Amino acid sequence: MRPYCRSTITTIHLDCCYARSMAETREPAIKVILLPKDANSLGTIFGGAILSHVDLAATVEARRTAQLRFVTRAMNAVEFRQPVYVGDIVSFFAETIRVGRSSITVRVVVEADRFCQGSEQRVRVTEAEVVLVAVDEHGAKRAIREA
Numbered sequence: 001m002r003p004y005c006r007s008t009i010t011t012i013h014l015d016c017c018y019a020r021s022m023a024e025t026r027e028p029a030i031k032v033i034l035l036p037k038d039a040n041s042l043g044t045i046f047g048g049a050i051l052s053h054v055d056l057a058a059t060v061e062a063r064r065t066a067q068l069r070f071v072t073r074a075m076n077a078v079e080f081r082q083p084v085y086v087g088d089i090v091s092f093f094a095e096t097i098r099v100g101r102s103s104i105t106v107r108v109v110v111e112a113d114r115f116c117q118g119s120e121q122r123v124r125v126t127e128a129e130v131v132l133v134a135v136d137e138h139g140a141k142r143a144i145r146e147a
């Protein structure tokens with residue numbers, strides 16, 4: 001039988017956790033603690049609350065590439081792999097994977113730090129690819145790099 005790590009409401013597989021103490025070489029675009037207002041009746045966080053932060057993290061990353069206004073055109077390949085619990089410290093890591101004419105595609109990986117069998121563990125909970133489009137002051141798409 002596989003070992004389980006008991007969390008607030010339900011259980012998760014221990015092999016989905018890895019030690020928080022491992023060397024942290026990445027800097028999250030944003031980091032938050034999600035509150036009961038973001039939870040559903042099961043006590044886990046709404047996917048939509050996670051996605052709103054995915055959106056913000058992708059925008060922070062896009063603004064590193066170009067200091068322009070961006071709107072979200074698409075969210076692709078969204079996967080909710082594990083639940084997020086109230087009180088988890090949730091990090092949103094963002095990486096630019098494509099810069100097009102008007103769009104930037106950012107991959108966002110979401111990881112939750114939570115207490116698990118007496119120590120803090122990190123769990124990869126969500127992944128997504130966000131397509132942001134640069135827009136002018138009228139909301140029309142514009143080139144990221146002028147010719």
Ligand SMILES: CC(C)(COP(=O)(O)OP(=O)(O)OC[C@H]1O[C@@H](n2cnc3c(N)ncnc32)[C@H](O)[C@@H]1OP(=O)(O)O)[C@@H](O)C(=O)NCCC(=O)NCCS
Pocket residue numbers: 071072073074076099100101102103104131133135139140141
């Ligand atoms: C963003 C907006 C101005 C883009 O205008 P548009 O005429 O639809 O633009 P396009 O279809 O040409 O797409 C623009 C870019 O996005 C890319 N794109 C569009 N849909 C995509 C998708 N599903 N996946 C990946 N890339 C996509 C296109 O390839 C293009 O990239 P490039 O210019 O770098 O080659 C317009 O769609 C809009 O205003 N959308 C609403 C945005 C918004 O309000 N978002 C908040 C959520 S409600």
